[in-house]
Amino acid sequence: MTANISDIELGIEFIRSDFTGDGEAFLSVATGEVFYRSEYIDEENPLPNDIDDQTKYLPLPHKRDLDLGAVLVFDFVEQQRPDEYAEIRAMFRKKGAYRRFSDWLDRHNLLDDWYRFKNETTKQAIIAWCKDNGVDV
Numbered sequence: 001m002t003a004n005i006s007d008i009e010l011g012i013e014f015i016r017s018d019f020t021g022d023g024e025a026f027l028s029v030a031t032g033e034v035f036y037r038s039e040y041i042d043e044e045n046p047l048p049n050d051i052d053d054q055t056k057y058l059p060l061p062h063k064r065d066l067d068l069g070a071v072l073v074f075d076f077v078e079q080q081r082p083d084e085y086a087e088i089r090a091m092f093r094k095k096g097a098y099r100r101f102s103d104w105l106d107r108h109n110l111l112d113d114w115y116r117f118k119n120e121t122t123k124q125a126i127i128a129w130c131k132d133n134g135v136d137v
Contacts, residue, residue, distance in 0.1 A: 002137070018038050
């Protein structure tokens with residue numbers, strides 16, 4: 001099966017951004033089309049009746065399923081500022097870590113580098129997921 005990586009990226013971002021935590025996205029094995037399910041979506045086009053049939057529709061992963069949370073932060077810091085790794089690890093032991101990390105990035109003029117790293121790593125993780133699931137992108 002072939003699918004558009006941008007559609008898959010949008011589906012994964014949809015899952016992450018659904019504030020209820022119930023958002024789901026599915027990839028059609030037959031067409032490569034991505035379908036969205038959330039109680040907050042007013043569907044003009046209803047979902048297929050068999051959307052839960054995993055032989056026909058692959059549920060897209062959440063970013064945390066792709067190790068794109070704090071692990072990603074630690075990998076970035078290890079590459080960019082290994083001498084500050086312990087400080088960042090300690091930062092993530094407390095509430096509000098991402099806000100403090102963002103401030104840290106800003107102080108060190110690393111925001112652009114972080115977003116480049118995050119986007120590339122995310123894309124590579126999605127490509128690996130696709131490969132593991134027989135999806136050509």
